[in-house]
Amino acid sequence: MASQFGNWLDERLGWRSVWDTIFLRQIPKVNWLYTLGSATLFVSLNQLITGILLTIYYVPTPDHAYDSVTYITTQVPAGWLIRGLHHWGASAMVVLAVLHMIRVILYGAYKYPREITWFSGVALLLVTLGFGFTGYLLPWDQKAFWATTVGTEIAGVTPVIGQTLVRILRGGPELSAVTLARFFGVHVWVLPASLTLLLLLHMYLVIRHGISAVPGRRE
Amino acid sequence: MGEQKASADSRRQFLKTATAAIGAAIAAGFAFPAVVYLIGPVLKRQEAETWIPLGPTNKVEPGTPTLFRVTVERQTGWITATEELSVYVLTENGREYSAMSNICTHLGCRVRWIDGQQEFFCPCHNGVFDKQGSVVSGPPPRPLDQYPTKVEDGQIFILGGTDRG
Numbered sequence: 001m002a003s004q005f006g007n008w009l010d011e012r013l014g015w016r017s018v019w020d021t022i023f024l025r026q027i028p029k030v031n032w033l034y035t036l037g038s039a040t041l042f043v044s045l046n047q048l049i050t051g052i053l054l055t056i057y058y059v060p061t062p063d064h065a066y067d068s069v070t071y072i073t074t075q076v077p078a079g080w081l082i083r084g085l086h087h088w089g090a091s092a093m094v095v096l097a098v099l100h101m102i103r104v105i106l107y108g109a110y111k112y113p114r115e116i117t118w119f120s121g122v123a124l125l126l127v128t129l130g131f132g133f134t135g136y137l138l139p140w141d142q143k144a145f146w147a148t149t150v151g152t153e154i155a156g157v158t159p160v161i162g163q164t165l166v167r168i169l170r171g172g173p174e175l176s177a178v179t180l181a182r183f184f185g186v187h188v189w190v191l192p193a194s195l196t197l198l199l200l201l202h203m204y205l206v207i208r209h210g211i212s213a214v215p216g217r218r219e
Numbered sequence: 220m221g222e223q224k225a226s227a228d229s230r231r232q233f234l235k236t237a238t239a240a241i242g243a244a245i246a247a248g249f250a251f252p253a254v255v256y257l258i259g260p261v262l263k264r265q266e267a268e269t270w271i272p273l274g275p276t277n278k279v280e281p282g283t284p285t286l287f288r289v290t291v292e293r294q295t296g297w298i299t300a301t302e303e304l305s306v307y308v309l310t311e312n313g314r315e316y317s318a319m320s321n322i323c324t325h326l327g328c329r330v331r332w333i334d335g336q337q338e339f340f341c342p343c344h345n346g347v348f349d350k351q352g353s354v355v356s357g358p359p360p361r362p363l364d365q366y367p368t369k370v371e372d373g374q375i376f377i378l379g380g381t382d383r384g
Contacts, residue, residue, distance in 0.1 A: 049249055053256055057296070064297065071297035077259035078252040 021207060028213035033107075036100035037206075043093045044195065047131070050086040051188065058138070060184035062177050065140035090132055097125050109212040117205040120198050127195050134187040140180060148183070149175055260296070270369065270376040273306060277373065279316065284309045284332045284339070284350060286321070291379065306366065307332060307339075308375060309350065318366040318377045319352045325359040339363065 010016045057076060059068045072079040101121065104110055110118035137148040152169045156162040171178035273287040284307040293302050305321040321339075323330050328343035338355060339348040347355040352363035366377035 046249075049253070053253055056257065067297035075260075075297075076256055077262070078256040079259070081252050082256050 025207065025210060027211055030211065030214060033103045034211060036096055036103055040093060040096040040100055041199075043089050043096055044199075046085055046089045047093060048192070050082050050089065051192075053082045054086055055188060060138065060180050062140060062180060065138065065180060069139045069141075090135060093128055094132060097128055101125065107212065107215055114205070114209055114212065117202060117209065120202045120205065124195065124198050124202060127191055127198060131187065131191050131195075134183040134191065137180060137183045138187065145175060148179070152179075268378050271304070271379050273308065273318070273375045273377060275373055276310075276313075276316065276370055276375055279308050279310050279375070281310050281313050283334070284319070286332065287375070304379065305329065306377060307363075308368075316368050316370060316375055317351075318368045318375070320364040320366065322364065323359060324354075324361045324363060325357070330363070 006016075054072065057068055057072045057079070059065060069083070072083055074080075104118065104121070133148075133151060136151075137144045152166055152175070155165040155169055158165055167173060169179075170176070171182050271289060271291055273289055278287075279285045287306045287308055289304050289306070290301045291304050293300050307319045307321055308316055309319070310316045321329050321331075323341040323343065323346050325341065325344055325346050328341050330339040330341045330346070330348065332338075333340050337350060339350075339352070341347070341357070341359070344358050346357035346359040348359065348363055349355050352365065354360075354362060366379060368378075369376050
């Protein structure tokens with residue numbers, strides 16, 4: 001019955017060849033370090049799910065941001081869990097992405113023909129750090145406020161355009177409602193869209209080239 | 220040889236099943252808290268009720284529903300909001316008072332007492348209620364909601380909710 005339905009769908013969608021291409025790839029003899037990329041992907045899915053859930057109650061204005069976060073954490077059932085997963089997942093994602101990159105560097109897996117995979121991975125790391133930076137402000141507590149004050153101020157050391165950059169980041173000379181709103185917009189729209197596009201490219205390339213083998217002693 | 224293949228097959232089958240089972244467990248681990256989280260505020264305890272003072276009894280003219288407006292503080296989510304409550308108070312004998320909500324039982328518009336017709340009228344879908352709040356005509360499915368009332372020191376109180384979670 002199930003396989004009949006699978007056949008019916010396959011005739012129309014051709015999903016089996018897609019499935020096989022993605023999940024039944026030939027892989028060389030590898031080790032557990034090769035799971036770091038998948039682990040990063042898994043945590044990013046965790047961030048996506050919990051992040052969407054947080055926006056159900058979170059309100060990005062100075063009047064309500066802190067109170068709505070407190071409401072999520074203390075009043076909504078499982079709110080502490082959803083927020084906790086998002087909070088710790090954020091750190092885990094950076095750590096896992098960096099470990100993944102260290103593995104790629106040490107194994108020389110960025111070499112021909114996988115340079116674009118590496119570049120897209122570097123861009124993904126930058127997007128991930130952008131998530132961390134913008135997300136840190138959203139609870140709108142003292143730590144968030146001053147961390148972002150300092151963080152945006154750093155852009156000011158850029159020669160010539162430094163102060164302009166700071167104003168663009170903050171949407172004005174100081175942290176304000178405008179800053180919170182734009183950090184939220186970047187955090188939930190700009191960065192997820194960028195991450196999705198880069199991730200599609202990254203995964204396509206991983207599947208297209210296959211994964212590299214552990215380098216031998218003489219390589 | 221054949222035996223080896225069979226054991227490879229059963230190994231493959233085991234890994235497939237294990238992967239599916241772990242995947243399902245993880246999916247449930249997300250889905251269950253997500254549902255609880257989404258419907259949580261609905262499941263919260265019923266609103267706390269308190270006696271809300273409306274005003275002096277001598278404002279009520281016997282035989283005519285009199286409108287009282289009071290502002291109450293309501294806790295909604297993380298916001299303490301002030302909300303205006305409009306209540307029609309009716310007495311026939313100056314001793315027993317009844318209090319009716321001005322919210323139409325059809326779809327929640329506000330009804331208005333029309334003295335000339337001696338009836339409550341809802342402008343949204345022409346619902347009509349009589350002086351006691353019973354439905355006269357139109358779509359409302361039930362009479363206007365009544366509040367429990369009490370009178371203390373010449374003040375009318377109604378029992379109403381102030382906390383909506």
